[in-house]
Amino acid sequence: MPKSKRNKYIFVILFLLLPLSFVVDVFLGSVRIPFAGVINVLFNPQTANPVWITIINEFRIPKAITAILAGGALSVCGLLMQTYFRNPLAEPYVLGISSGASLGVALVILTSEKIGLNLLFAGTYNKIGITAAAMIGGVITLSLVALIARKVSSNVTLLILGLMIGYIIGSVESILKYYSTAENLQGYVIWGMGNFGNVIWRDLAILVPVVIAGLIASFLLSKQLNLLLLGENYALSMGANIKFVRLMIIIIGGILGGAITAFCGPIAFVGIAVPHITKNLFNVYDHKILIPSVALVGAILALICDIISQMPGGEQTLPVNAVTSLIGAPIVIWIILSQRKIKHTPVDE
Amino acid sequence: MEKSGRKNTLLYVMIAIALVISCISFFASSHKQGGAQLKKGYSSPYYKDELKVKYSKSFEIEYYDSAKIIRVFTPDSARTLIYQYLLLPNGVNVPSGYGAYQIIRTPVKSVISLTSIYIGFLEKLDLLDKLIAVDNFQFINSEKVKELIKEKRITEVGETANLNIEKVISINPGLLLTYGNGNPTVDGHQKLIQNGVLVASSTSHLENAPLARAEWIKFVAAFFDKEKKANEIFDSVEYRYNKLKTLAGTAKNKPTVFTDAVFIGKWYEPGGASFAAQLLKDAGADYIWKDNNSTGSLKLNYEQVLDKAYNADFWINVHFWNKISDVVKEDPRNAKFKAYQTKNIYNNNAIMNEYGGNEYWESGVINIDIVLADLIKIFHPDLLPEHNFKYYKKLADE
Numbered sequence: 189m190p191k192s193k194r195n196k197y198i199f200v201i202l203f204l205l206l207p208l209s210f211v212v213d214v215f216l217g218s219v220r221i222p223f224a225g226v227i228n229v230l231f232n233p234q235t236a237n238p239v240w241i242t243i244i245n246e247f248r249i250p251k252a253i254t255a256i257l258a259g260g261a262l263s264v265c266g267l268l269m270q271t272y273f274r275n276p277l278a279e280p281y282v283l284g285i286s287s288g289a290s291l292g293v294a295l296v297i298l299t300s301e302k303i304g305l306n307l308l309f310a311g312t313y314n315k316i317g318i319t320a321a322a323m324i325g326g327v328i329t330l331s332l333v334a335l336i337a338r339k340v341s342s343n344v345t346l347l348i349l350g351l352m353i354g355y356i357i358g359s360v361e362s363i364l365k366y367y368s369t370a371e372n373l374q375g376y377v378i379w380g381m382g383n384f385g386n387v388i389w390r391d392l393a394i395l396v397p398v399v400i401a402g403l404i405a406s407f408l409l410s411k412q413l414n415l416l417l418l419g420e421n422y423a424l425s426m427g428a429n430i431k432f433v434r435l436m437i438i439i440i441g442g443i444l445g446g447a448i449t450a451f452c453g454p455i456a457f458v459g460i461a462v463p464h465i466t467k468n469l470f471n472v473y474d475h476k477i478l479i480p481s482v483a484l485v486g487a488i489l490a491l492i493c494d495i496i497s498q499m500p501g502g503e504q505t506l507p508v509n510a511v512t513s514l515i516g517a518p519i520v521i522w523i524i525l526s527q528r529k530i531k532h533t534p535v536d537e
Numbered sequence: 538m539e540k541s542g543r544k545n546t547l548l549y550v551m552i553a554i555a556l557v558i559s560c561i562s563f564f565a566s567s568h569k570q571g572g573a574q575l576k577k578g579y580s581s582p583y584y585k586d587e588l589k590v591k592y593s594k595s596f597e598i599e600y601y602d603s604a605k606i607i608r609v610f611t612p613d614s615a616r617t618l619i620y621q622y623l624l625l626p627n628g629v630n631v632p633s634g635y636g637a638y639q640i641i642r643t644p645v646k647s648v649i650s651l652t653s654i655y656i657g658f659l660e661k662l663d664l665l666d667k668l669i670a671v672d673n674f675q676f677i678n679s680e681k682v683k684e685l686i687k688e689k690r691i692t693e694v695g696e697t698a699n700l701n702i703e704k705v706i707s708i709n710p711g712l713l714l715t716y717g718n719g720n721p722t723v724d725g726h727q728k729l730i731q732n733g734v735l736v737a738s739s740t741s742h743l744e745n746a747p748l749a750r751a752e753w754i755k756f757v758a759a760f761f762d763k764e765k766k767a768n769e770i771f772d773s774v775e776y777r778y779n780k781l782k783t784l785a786g787t788a789k790n791k792p793t794v795f796t797d798a799v800f801i802g803k804w805y806e807p808g809g810a811s812f813a814a815q816l817l818k819d820a821g822a823d824y825i826w827k828d829n830n831s832t833g834s835l836k837l838n839y840e841q842v843l844d845k846a847y848n849a850d851f852w853i854n855v856h857f858w859n860k861i862s863d864v865v866k867e868d869p870r871n872a873k874f875k876a877y878q879t880k881n882i883y884n885n886n887a888i889m890n891e892y893g894g895n896e897y898w899e900s901g902v903i904n905i906d907i908v909l910a911d912l913i914k915i916f917h918p919d920l921l922p923e924h925n926f927k928y929y930k931k932l933a934d935e
Contacts, residue, residue, distance in 0.1 A: 218837075218838040218841050219840045219841055219843075219844040239843060239844055242870070243840045243843060246870045246873065247840050247843075247870070248840075369892055383802045386802055388868065388870060389869075507802075
């Protein structure tokens with residue numbers, strides 16, 4: 189079978205898999221609602237159990253939409269990072285975007301009244317303010333990593349840099365926590381370790397446009413991303429404005445990673461695992477195909493992770509971060525073991 | 538000749554061995570039984586009144602002629618001994634055989650309190666003049682303690698996890714009151730104890746019976762020889778509590794109630810056998826998870842709470858909320874509950890300091906009768922028309 193035809197089939201299957209996993213995710217939850225009950229809620233809400241209507245409309249559907257957005261955004265963000273740094277191990281979590289976004293949020297929530305940042309971002313615990321702070325935090329951290337990354341050439345060193353920046357940010361965060369009031373701290377903690385389920389319709393009104401804009405912008409950069417993949421000199425010779433492209437990637441990456449962190453908290457490994465799964469699945473390196481496919485695979489994987497997190501059945505659910513790590517970390521190990529370039533990074537490349 | 542000589546040697550050896558054994562046993566037994574022996578059942582010249590622990594299963598106080606012994610146990614059914622204290626009046630010799638005990642001279646002259654529960658107890662017992670340090674000024678609600686802080690008579694030593702050990706040692710308190718979860722290695726005051734600081738740990742926060750929690754005032758009082766006062770305080774609390782409980786029992790309808798709010802994606806409801814659940818039962822309410830037999834808290838998802846508490850009449854103990862608008866500000870989905878629509882939401886944060894320190898966890902522990910009265914007023918306002926809320930308030934409708 190020719191590659192393009194095969195890829196079309198895969199794409200169709202994935203396209204069908206997305207609504208299927210969406211539906212399964214909506215059906216499953218810690219309160220058992222029978223199949224007929226869900227159908228009733230969706231198509232005949234007048235006669236349905238009002239509790240089930242609330243559970244499905246206010247909890248499960250927004251949660252499933254959030255999973256799609258988070259999976260898509262983090263995966264594309266990861267792809268952008270991998271192309272930018274030409275490093276298969278780059279991703280928003282490892283590069284400290286998530287920590288930077290967290291710090292932005294911490295500054296807004298924890299220092300309210302003290303520095304007046306809260307006022308600057310319009311109102312108490314305002315979600316738009318928090319999202320903006322997280323995105324700015326994400327962009328600044330990413331710029332910092334990108335700036336330092338010019339000094340290093342080793343793939344693994346870059347990750348260590350990201351980790352170190354993450355640690356520094358983490359300690360600034362704990363110092364902030366130490367000096368904050370109990371009320372602000374609780375506000376921050378409630379935000380801090382979120383999951384897909386914390387997102388409500390009102391938040392989606394912010395998250396949906398941000399993620400869609402980020403995805404479209406990334407898609408528009410496909411050509412330049414392809415050139416970048418071939419090397420900076422080649423891209424220059426083809427007339428690409430490298431500086432502009434780099435800046436755009438940092439802004440888009442920071443915004444996608446930061447926005448998701450603002451609403452779901454740090455979610456590990458989706459950003460690194462999905463681009464690799466997708467590249468293996470389609471066996472292509474063209475970003476015009478890669479970006480939509482990565483977004484699709486990311487959305488499906490996030491939904492599947494959310495479904496798995498409901499698996500214990502009955503009362504308990506697993507934290508979604510545990511599930512993404514359980515699936516994502518082995519993939520990272522596999523990448524490290526299978527790619528000669530990473531396994532044997534020379535000391536002075 | 539040679540034979541009898543051998544016999545004699547054997548005899549001497551045997552005599553020598555017998556001597557050695559009897560010597561060892563004599564010294565060993567004198568070590569065990571010698572010195573000032575503790576006697577029980579005599580009228581003690583030191584203690585006119587005695588404290589009897591009635592509700593709590595986690596500690597006991599024993600009286601001897603010239604000593605008190607306090608033992609603290611794990612709050613579970615295994616009831617493992619975790620701490621033991623030998624309290625001796627000044628001037629009384631230390632009896633031998635109590636090496637495993639912390640020896641504390643009473644009445645204690647000065648005290649550090651590392652948890653707000655003790656502040657309530659100490660204030661009730663008129664012992665605030667003995668208080669020389671607390672964990673964190675921000676947690677303090679007591680006006681009297683705040684006054685002492687202003688006069689710089691009380692200092693800060695940090696919370697248990699962040700305790701400034703050097704400062705504690707340099708203050709050299711007569712006693713350091715803290716709380717433990719029942720595991721001496723984890724509770725980690727070994728370093729203080731090794732350095733001669735006398736540490737007394739309670740597990741009062743793990744008590745599930747409301748009166749048992751209040752009864753820990755006796756634990757504190759014993760170190761200060763305040764038996765009479767502690768008995769007076771506790772007996773009147775007990776009397777009023779039981780009277781109120783009987784009153785609430787007469788109510789015909791029992792309104793349904795649920796507590797708390799979603800926190801980091803999870804909703805923690807008190808188990809059906811916990812402190813909060815027992816208070817609600819005594820106040821004549823029908824707690825949604827009353828049939829559960831856990832003494833800890835239930836970790837639920839939002840949708841599970843919604844499923845069970847959707848039509849509950851009352852909603853109480855809700856984070857830091859003060860106004861009805863706070864309920865939906867934190868999560869608009871909270872508006873789905875019937876209790877929100879009928880505005881029957883009450884919080885136990887009527888008295889808070891500017892840092893969020895809640896009086897409920899300070900004096901509310903010993904004033905458990907007032908807490909119960911507040912709850913009865915919420916569920917059955919007609920039973921206590923004269924009572925004014927102290928710890929609870931209805932969320933303001935704005």
